[in-house]
Amino acid sequence: ACGDAWAAAIDGERVALCVADGLGHxxxxxxxxxxALEVFAQAPFGDLVGMAERAHRALLGLRGAAVCALRWDGPAATVQSTSIGNVAARLVSGVADRxxxxxxxxxxxxxxxxxEAAIQPPDHAIAVVHTDGIEGRWHARSIHALL
Known part of the structure; x- marks a missing residue:
């Protein structure tokens, strides 16, 4: 069994995403x-701070996890996030990398x-979210090669 997991919800142009990395293997x-994903799934477009607090209570007595949740309400909207631990997230485009x-x-x-953080994504951005199972020194240009 792997300790890395993710869930996403899509509603029109809105996208919500959660990535969790349980400690160890x-x-x-x-x-x-x-x-953590069960808590996220209860209200994927809800309050991110509240989701993190509920996930913290739900994981008490378990091994614990790094958790990152993002909500993007459309191409022109800011990306809302709450991230605790070593799940990394970047907004990557041909223009900028945040x-x-x-x-x-x-x-x-x-x-x-x-x-909760609010990040203005660069034009034409995609969100790349990963656990420490992915090498930390990847480059945005490798994403462009896939697109």
Whole structure:
């Protein structure tokens, strides 16, 4: 069993995404990440700070997880996010590359008051969200090669 998991919801031009990385590997890590996604699935377009707080309570007694949730309400809208731990997110386009801020901590173990960030995406951006299972030194140009 893998401790990395993700879920997405699409409503017209709105997209919500959550990526969770349960600590370690195996069934216990998978339980933690799936618990975070269950909380996200209850209201994927809801308040991101509230989702992070509910996920923290849901993961108490489990292994804990790094969690990043994004909401993008359309091409002209800002990207709203809350990210705790080492799940990385970037908004990448041919024009610019913007990182999504993350807080230190582990959902279910120890977090500060979750914060919501608002990032203006560059034109024609895509969101790239990944766990530490992906090499941290990838380049935006490798995304362009895939498109």
């Amino acid at each position: 195996g069934p216990e890590a998978a339980r933690a990440s799936e618990a 990182s999504v801020p993350a807080q230190h901590g582990t959902v279910g173990l120890q977090i500060r008051k979750p914060q």
